[in-house]
Amino acid sequence: MKKILVIDDEKPTLAMFRLLLTACGYEVMMAETGAAGIELFKVEKPPIVITDIKMPGMDGLTVLKEIKAEHPATAVIMITGHGDSELAQKALDLHAIAFIHKPIHKEALDAALEKAAAWIATL
Secondary structure, X not given: OEEEEEEOOOHHHXXXXXXXXXXXXXXXXEEOOHHHHHXXXXXXXXXXXXXXOOOOOOOHHHHHHHHHHHOOOOEEEEEEOOOOHHHHHHHHHOXXXXXXXXXXXXXXXHHHHHHHHHHHHOX
């Protein structure tokens, strides 16, 4: 089973991702803070991480930087409910694989996961 880590400070968002991703065949790990997500990432080393960009404490850009420093081949998908194109560009400059907006639509999530899988296949 493919592992995936979801980091978001909103419990309903985590629950939605667990349902969608489990149905897609993923083993879903979840963290409610950036720091907890980094710790889980270091232990589990999932090939795909989905992280919210705006969270209290450690934000998603910091999470992205730390994950890429630890394991550059990880496919990181950024999510936001704020539609900030400047943050999206920063995330892509830091090698995020995709950027999707809340509310999450299954089509956008599927496209981001396909892009992540294609990225991983090239390594």
